[in-house]
Amino acid sequence: MKITIHSGEQIQETEITISCNCLTPEIEKIICVIRMMDKKLTGTKEGETYLIDADKVLYIDTVDKKTFIYTMDSVYETNLKLYELEEQLSSADFFRANKSCIINFRKIVSLKADFDRRIRVTLINQEQLIVSRQYAEYVKKRLGV
Amino acid sequence: MEEKKNIFDFAGMVFIIFGFCMMCMLLFTVIFGEEAKEVSKMFALGKKGVPVELMAQFFTLAVLITLARYIIFSDVLIKRGSIAVRTAGMFLTIIISCACFIFAFQWFPVNLWNAWAGFFICFGISSVISVMIMLLREKMENRKMEEGLKRLRKQWEEEKNE
Numbered sequence: 001m002k003i004t005i006h007s008g009e010q011i012q013e014t015e016i017t018i019s020c021n022c023l024t025p026e027i028e029k030i031i032c033v034i035r036m037m038d039k040k041l042t043g044t045k046e047g048e049t050y051l052i053d054a055d056k057v058l059y060i061d062t063v064d065k066k067t068f069i070y071t072m073d074s075v076y077e078t079n080l081k082l083y084e085l086e087e088q089l090s091s092a093d094f095f096r097a098n099k100s101c102i103i104n105f106r107k108i109v110s111l112k113a114d115f116d117r118r119i120r121v122t123l124i125n126q127e128q129l130i131v132s133r134q135y136a137e138y139v140k141k142r143l144g145v
Numbered sequence: 146m147e148e149k150k151n152i153f154d155f156a157g158m159v160f161i162i163f164g165f166c167m168m169c170m171l172l173f174t175v176i177f178g179e180e181a182k183e184v185s186k187m188f189a190l191g192k193k194g195v196p197v198e199l200m201a202q203f204f205t206l207a208v209l210i211t212l213a214r215y216i217i218f219s220d221v222l223i224k225r226g227s228i229a230v231r232t233a234g235m236f237l238t239i240i241i242s243c244a245c246f247i248f249a250f251q252w253f254p255v256n257l258w259n260a261w262a263g264f265f266i267c268f269g270i271s272s273v274i275s276v277m278i279m280l281l282r283e284k285m286e287n288r289k290m291e292e293g294l295k296r297l298r299k300q301w302e303e304e305k306n307e
Binding site for chain 2: 105106108110111112113114115116119139140142143144145
């Protein structure tokens, strides 16, 4: 893969151009990572690719090694792994809730202590998710508890 | 961020239960030791102290209760279960375990109804107290978390308006 970088004072806006023979999964992954810099995620639904604003995402989870992005009204699939998304989205107030899920903190409406020091969170769509004991400490710290 | 249960957490819990039981036993020994030494093996030494074999029995019971607690209050075996069901399961396990130990080690004569009544009264009182403490702690924790979330929301709103 050839990488060319042009830099100059006359360039007003950063532009990334990808030239390829065809879109391979690797190139799609590169595009996803670049998009995430702008707090935008790339997800597919019924064969079509969508750009999703990170602040529209409620949570992201992994089922059968596939990663899904949940918004208020849709579910999208993404090529990225959960840990890659977690790394990139931590600055957008996303946090790891358990082994298979990361949650957008800003979409939480209420929290309740559950057994075994876990936390049950309710999202704006009334869906309830569990923050495991391992990650509950981070949530409490973030809440100043 | 990661905090996993390990053998030290388990041992810590065992010693908390064992220590509490021993503390109660020492108190009961001083108060009822002399009167009860004829009928109960638990008070065989009168008010002089707690027999070593009883310590070993209490330690075994503490290990069993901790093990049950880890199983009941985790998703290892029970995948879905409300707090109420798990708590009821825990109390039932403790009653059955204690009853087995009472029969096996003759902590008191099993045909003595008032001894059983005493056991259930003590168990009932301590259960009510522990449930009340648990609920109070949970309520306080929930309130603190809600307050924290409100604070964060206010902060996010301010960031948005800037």
